[in-house]
Amino acid sequence: MIFLLGLLKKRQFWYIVLVIFLITLTYRLTYTHEEIFNQIERPFLAVFSPISDFFSSMVNYFAGKVTSIKDIFYLKSQNELLKKKVDELSPYQKMYYELKTENEKLRRMLDLKERSYDYNLEAAEVIGRDPSNWFNILIIDKGTNSGVSKNMAVISEDGLVGYTIDVGKNWAKVLVITDNRSSISAMIQRTRDNGVVKGSVAPAPPGYLKMVYLPMDASVVNGDVVVSSGLGGIAPKGIIIGKVEEVKKESDNLMKFAIVKPAVDFNKLEYVFVIKNFSYAGRE
């Protein structure tokens, strides 16, 4: 009691209480009214993004040089490996064209239009990353001026990166799929089992994904490819998310979950593509 009375008389105590109160108030305001937060952050990021762009380009340039020097020693072995890979994949390529033609024929016979997604892509450069170890947010150098808006899927040549959560005139924040606040509707490519891919949620190690809500009878095995299911309207169907590393039962024994290794190496991400819109040509 005496300690509490002493504490109440201290100036520092009231200073802390006042600051916590003000931060809580600001949090309530900006969390419930996103537009207020956007009004504050946009001018700030408008100044910050060109500086970040400059530093990012410089770092990427030097990193590229260093990588080039390092790569010289690996080029020969890498070349041989790639040649071997090409030899292995050549028959599959022929088989693919055969099956594609056959598929088209059969679809015509069944009076189904050809299924294909027509993406409208916008190339963007990664100019910033959340430096903390808690979250995974990227900042890209394209915004509303380039037709980018909120909740657009972001991909790289390897697969799904994430989706836009906040957009300015010349920048956009991308929530990466490994961020534990991210949820993407997905399915197992081979078995067509649907689920939801969440980022870095236990027991998935940091940088890995957890695919939840898999039915108990799903015959998912290690090495299965996980793709976006198209549900939710953010990412179009069929974008590669990653590969299954491990399959386990949930503690309630009603569902299964899978640990998924992302297809994209987020540490080497320099350029990405924003899917501005995708039209689904055809009917099933």
Place this chain on the structure above:
Amino acid sequence: MRYVFYLIIMTFVLVIQSSISPYIKIGGVNPDFFLIMLLSYSIIKGPERGSFYGLSGGLIEDLMFGRFIGLNSLTKFLTCYITGWGTKNLFKGPAVFTILFVFIGSLIYNLLFLLANYIFIPSFQRGNIFTFFIYTAIVNAIFAPIVYNFVYKIEHFFDYYFNIKY
């Protein structure tokens, strides 16, 4: 004026860190130079000024990478206050002490950040907390003497420039 200079330095540290973070990962963990800088400042200047800069730094981080204001501001403010208060009357000479202070400061920051996440983000989930806490604190502690030295020299220069020269 001194505060404005510090804001510019803090922003630059954050920008540089966000640009180089993929290249400086140690076992999948980024050293948080921005946090080490704020902790160093709190160790040098004490709880009140340390927490004020912690609050400013947190606000910058919230605006740059956040989705609302409050998460980084609150955690960095409290971390800097506790670190500044805890090291107020301690001898800060050897680098070993700096390493220890930053290690404990990083642990406090992680703990406060975790609590703030559970309060601010209802859907928040995180696994392997203990390993993550210890490992990030160790990585930060490794770089502590370098960053502390940098902050100390800036403070020394600012003291000369603002208090003695003019």
